[in-house]
Amino acid sequence: MSEAILTPIEKKPIGFTVGVLAAAGAVAGLFIGTAQGSGLVGIVAGAVLMAVLAFVALEVLGPGMEKPLRWGVIALFAVAGLLLGSVPGLILGALFGWFFGWFAYWIGMGRYRAHLVPYLTGGQVLWHYSFRVICGAIFIFLITPILVVMPLSFNAENFFTFTPGMLRFDPEAYSLKHYRDFLTNPEWTNAVKNSLMVAPVATLISVGLGTLAAIGLSQSHVPGKRAIMAILISPMIVPLIISATGMYFFYSKIGIVGTYWGIVLAHAVLGIPFVIITVTATLVGFDRSLTRAAANMGADPIRTFFKVQMPLILPGVISGGLFAFITSFDEVVVVLFIGSAELQTLPWQMFTGLREQISPTILAAATILVGISICLLTTVEMLRRRSERLRGMSPS
Amino acid sequence: MSHPATDPDKIIGTTPDNALRNADRADARADGPVLAADGTPLKRSLARALRAQKLRALALIAPLLIFVLVSFIAPIGDMLFRSVENQIVKDTLPRTVVALRDYDAASTELPRDEVFEAAYYDIFYAAERKIHTRLGSRLNYEMSGASSLFRKSGRGLDDVGELYQDQFEALNEGWDEAGPWVEIMADPEWVTEQAAWDAAPEGRMPRFELREGIAEILPRTSEAYETFARFTQVEEGDSPLEEEPWSAVHTALYQDLSATDLSGYSGPRADMLQAADALVESDGFETVAFRDAFAEVDEDWVEPEIWQTIKMYSPAYTSGYFLNSIDMQKTADGPALRDADERIYGLLFWRTLFMSLVITFSCILLGYPIAYLLSNLPSGKANLLMILVLLPFWTSLLVRTSAWKVMLQQQGVINDVLVWLGMVSDDGRLVMINNQFGTIVAMTHILLPFMILPMFSVMSTIPVSYTRAAKSLGATNWTAFWRVYFPQSVPGIGAGSILVFILSIGYYITPEIVGGTSGIFISNRIAYHISSSLNWGLAAALGSILLVVVLILYWAYDRIVGIDNVKLGG
Numbered sequence: 001m002s003e004a005i006l007t008p009i010e011k012k013p014i015g016f017t018v019g020v021l022a023a024a025g026a027v028a029g030l031f032i033g034t035a036q037g038s039g040l041v042g043i044v045a046g047a048v049l050m051a052v053l054a055f056v057a058l059e060v061l062g063p064g065m066e067k068p069l070r071w072g073v074i075a076l077f078a079v080a081g082l083l084l085g086s087v088p089g090l091i092l093g094a095l096f097g098w099f100f101g102w103f104a105y106w107i108g109m110g111r112y113r114a115h116l117v118p119y120l121t122g123g124q125v126l127w128h129y130s131f132r133v134i135c136g137a138i139f140i141f142l143i144t145p146i147l148v149v150m151p152l153s154f155n156a157e158n159f160f161t162f163t164p165g166m167l168r169f170d171p172e173a174y175s176l177k178h179y180r181d182f183l184t185n186p187e188w189t190n191a192v193k194n195s196l197m198v199a200p201v202a203t204l205i206s207v208g209l210g211t212l213a214a215i216g217l218s219q220s221h222v223p224g225k226r227a228i229m230a231i232l233i234s235p236m237i238v239p240l241i242i243s244a245t246g247m248y249f250f251y252s253k254i255g256i257v258g259t260y261w262g263i264v265l266a267h268a269v270l271g272i273p274f275v276i277i278t279v280t281a282t283l284v285g286f287d288r289s290l291t292r293a294a295a296n297m298g299a300d301p302i303r304t305f306f307k308v309q310m311p312l313i314l315p316g317v318i319s320g321g322l323f324a325f326i327t328s329f330d331e332v333v334v335v336l337f338i339g340s341a342e343l344q345t346l347p348w349q350m351f352t353g354l355r356e357q358i359s360p361t362i363l364a365a366a367t368i369l370v371g372i373s374i375c376l377l378t379t380v381e382m383l384r385r386r387s388e389r390l391r392g393m394s395p396s
Numbered sequence: 397m398s399h400p401a402t403d404p405d406k407i408i409g410t411t412p413d414n415a416l417r418n419a420d421r422a423d424a425r426a427d428g429p430v431l432a433a434d435g436t437p438l439k440r441s442l443a444r445a446l447r448a449q450k451l452r453a454l455a456l457i458a459p460l461l462i463f464v465l466v467s468f469i470a471p472i473g474d475m476l477f478r479s480v481e482n483q484i485v486k487d488t489l490p491r492t493v494v495a496l497r498d499y500d501a502a503s504t505e506l507p508r509d510e511v512f513e514a515a516y517y518d519i520f521y522a523a524e525r526k527i528h529t530r531l532g533s534r535l536n537y538e539m540s541g542a543s544s545l546f547r548k549s550g551r552g553l554d555d556v557g558e559l560y561q562d563q564f565e566a567l568n569e570g571w572d573e574a575g576p577w578v579e580i581m582a583d584p585e586w587v588t589e590q591a592a593w594d595a596a597p598e599g600r601m602p603r604f605e606l607r608e609g610i611a612e613i614l615p616r617t618s619e620a621y622e623t624f625a626r627f628t629q630v631e632e633g634d635s636p637l638e639e640e641p642w643s644a645v646h647t648a649l650y651q652d653l654s655a656t657d658l659s660g661y662s663g664p665r666a667d668m669l670q671a672a673d674a675l676v677e678s679d680g681f682e683t684v685a686f687r688d689a690f691a692e693v694d695e696d697w698v699e700p701e702i703w704q705t706i707k708m709y710s711p712a713y714t715s716g717y718f719l720n721s722i723d724m725q726k727t728a729d730g731p732a733l734r735d736a737d738e739r740i741y742g743l744l745f746w747r748t749l750f751m752s753l754v755i756t757f758s759c760i761l762l763g764y765p766i767a768y769l770l771s772n773l774p775s776g777k778a779n780l781l782m783i784l785v786l787l788p789f790w791t792s793l794l795v796r797t798s799a800w801k802v803m804l805q806q807q808g809v810i811n812d813v814l815v816w817l818g819m820v821s822d823d824g825r826l827v828m829i830n831n832q833f834g835t836i837v838a839m840t841h842i843l844l845p846f847m848i849l850p851m852f853s854v855m856s857t858i859p860v861s862y863t864r865a866a867k868s869l870g871a872t873n874w875t876a877f878w879r880v881y882f883p884q885s886v887p888g889i890g891a892g893s894i895l896v897f898i899l900s901i902g903y904y905i906t907p908e909i910v911g912g913t914s915g916i917f918i919s920n921r922i923a924y925h926i927s928s929s930l931n932w933g934l935a936a937a938l939g940s941i942l943l944v945v946v947l948i949l950y951w952a953y954d955r956i957v958g959i960d961n962v963k964l965g966g
Contacts, residue, residue: 269468
């Protein structure tokens with residue numbers, strides 16, 4: 001489905017356009033109507049309004065007047081929204097106006113068929129777009145919770161929900177006070193400090209040992225490879241609660257519960273599967289003749305490793321390291337069990353915050369963490385593409 | 397499930413393995429063995445190279461393997477061990493366990509008097525070491541009331557010894573002093589060494605020794621005194637020369653004196669001992685039977701239940717925790733189901749499985765269209781949309797859980813929107829959190845990327861031409877999808893489902909925060925037993941059962957998908 005126009009478009013019969021728009025208007029009207037008190041009035045008003053809009057747009061003014069008409073509709077709806085519900089109403093109204101202006105021409109001019117193959121039946125076209133709408137809804141489900149957190153973290157009140165002030169876009173209702181709390185309250189700053197002390201060390205251990213082992217595992221003759229692989233991946237598969245229970249028993253036996261190294265050790269183990277998986281995946285396309293060539297030219301194995309192999313698998317190693325880092329940085333179950341009050345990490349602090357005292361500072365922390373995840377995600381994606389390019393695979 | 401990078405037969409280029417096979421073939425053709433440049437047979441030198449390569453690979457893996465074995469597999473093993481381990485009864489009540497050996501747990505009678513005697517000494521010593529309450533709470537898991545019973549008995553049983561102690565003391569003040577006891581019981585050589593150590597405490601205290609021959613004359617007293625002296629030395633770091641013995645020693649002395657005749661005794665303090673012997677034989681000497689003393693402390697001791705419980709849990713290993721975790725209990729007639737109102741774990745396991753299935757199913761339902769869309773869009777658009785899948789995947793679990801808390805609570809975003817739209821009334825806000833619904837919604841969201849990614853990687857390998865071919869042969873849209881496309885995408889569904897199911901079955905954080913009481917999983921119960929009820933054995937048993945389920949699924953996953961085919965982030 002390329003951007004090229006596959007099907008010549010033509011104007012649809014006006015009856016079809018008016019019908020579709022009336023139906024769409026009825027649905028939108030139902031929502032606005034119930035919000036304003038009467039659903040039935042909303043349906044009727046929406047349907048009539050949209051039918052008139054469609055008729056005016058396509059029959060009275062025609063496609064030639066598309067631009068001014070669409071702006072006009074936006075303005076009209078925005079004013080109507082302002083009257084019904086002040087500032088948020090204005091924005092919603094403008095959005096509605098933009099959508100219906102576009103929708104009227106999209107339907108009426110038959111533009112919806114432009115990018116589809118000409119032989120599709122009406123039902124297939126309908127299904128094609130319904131499927132898109134379903135997928136869109138699922139994407140909204142995926143992303144909304146993360147997006148909702150962000151504006152709420154600027155709440156001036158200690159609420160977990162939007163205040164009327166926020167909905168009115170009253171600047172008074174927004175503040176940075178939760179961020180201030182996050183950055184100055186010793187509980188939070190200590191938690192961040194502890195997390196930053198644990199995660200890099202744990203990452204170093206898992207990356208160092210994990211990369212070596214991945215290289216070993218990628219050799220052609222490893223006795224018991226399957227079993228070894230199963231053991232090395234198991235920290236990812238075994239439920240965290242079980243790992244935490246076992247570690248709590250065992251680490252208290254050897255006296256490292258509640259110590260810094262106990263947590264580092266546990267987090268390093270939990271990060272190892274990710275390093276193994278990403279690095280072995282990078283090694284799949286590794287051309288062995290390169291190391292042989294290096295050896296042929298007199299490089300010793302260590303030099304070969306650092307000068308030839310390492311630069312090529314580095315993207316995989318780094319993204320494995322990022323996975324290990326985020327695992328440690330985000331880990332809470334094991335820390336709850338084997339940590340101590342002085343070693344509270346950021347996730348611990350968030351967890352107790354969520355369970356006990358409800359403070360929107362958690363949302364500020366969450367927003368910052370989302371920012372960090374976006375950075376990490378971008379880095380990993382860039383590394384993945386670079387790695388594929390280095391190995392001569394086509395970037396996907 | 398072989399890996400293209402590691403399967404010897406798939407590696408492009410030569411490896412020692414290929415060369416070895418070639419050498420084999422050459423040997424079979426030629427008359428003599430093929431020789432390498434240095435004159436050794438080629439086969440041997442290749443075998444050596446192969447061995448060296450294997451060793452090098454193992455040397456690279458070894459550090460990590462050892463690290464994982466020590467810091468991960470060992471803890472898991474420890475947990476499995478704890479789920480059956482039950483040393484505490486045997487360690488705390490060693491004499492009682494021996495005395496109970498021929499007691500029939502199924503009988504409704506009380507055990508013999510010897511058992512009460514052994515239990516008196518055991519509990520007395522345990523109380524001195526302050527470990528009787530720990531045993532009490534252990535047995536309390538099996539028989540409610542055991543905890544308070546043991547706590548009471550630790551204090552209450554002192555009365556027995558004090559009765560004898562007072563009478564001996566009335567006869568001669570010396571019976572309540574350290575000196576005479578040392579003279580009677582201790583080895584003179586040890587006394588000299590201990591006195592020297594007391595004067596200049598350096599190095600280790602000399603270990604207490606009984607006087608030669610005293611163990612034959614006063615067997616019980618010797619044992620009790622030795623226990624006391626060693627305890628004083630080791631646990632308290634005091635010199636037994638200066639400590640007056642426990643009242644249990646007096647009880648033992650009374651028992652010995654009433655059993656033996658000391659008229660022929662001629663050791664130290666013979667007069668004191670013989671006077672005490674005469675006192676014990678006299679009519680006015682007050683005694684108390686152990687059984688009565690126990691009955692005095694608590695009537696429960698003269699019910700058979702506590703003795704049955706001790707008997708049943710006296711072996712070093714027990715199946716009791718496992719029985720508990722499947723709502724059964726050990727009874728005198730073997731394992732039996734608990735009363736209907738005490739069964740919780742069966743329900744919890746069932747609920748965990750059921751909710752994990754619902755979550756897996758919702759993930760399939762929501763993930764399939766997305767994976768289909770992503771694998772059929774041009775790569776530019778697909779990559780852009782992929783970010784919407786990967787962003788939740790990379791976002792902290794706690795962020796997503798707190799987001800759902802914000803969304804679902806009664807004053808939360810969804811309810812606010814519904815009220816604003818007029819779909820629910822302000823006082824009829826929906827309860828969507830702290831129940832199963834909340835857990836299922838939040839966990840479906842959290843685990844959805846784990847379903848989409850494997851599905852996507854399978855679907856992007858399905859050629860578009862197959863469905864086109866099917867359609868051109870006359871298949872309807874539905875037939876082309878259901879008979880041609882869908883069967884090819886099943887491996888992706890399988891991989892994603894097992895992954896999501898494994899992950900959800902052991903989830904802890906999200907159910908804990910949004911699950912309330914009806915939406916919690918077995919993991920939450922394990923955490924409860926570790927941190928609140930402190931019944932670690934039961935937590936370990938529950939964990940072991942969960943682990944077995946997960947390992948079976950892990951094995952299936954390895955079979956179907958291959959653990960080295962797990963992909964992270966597309």
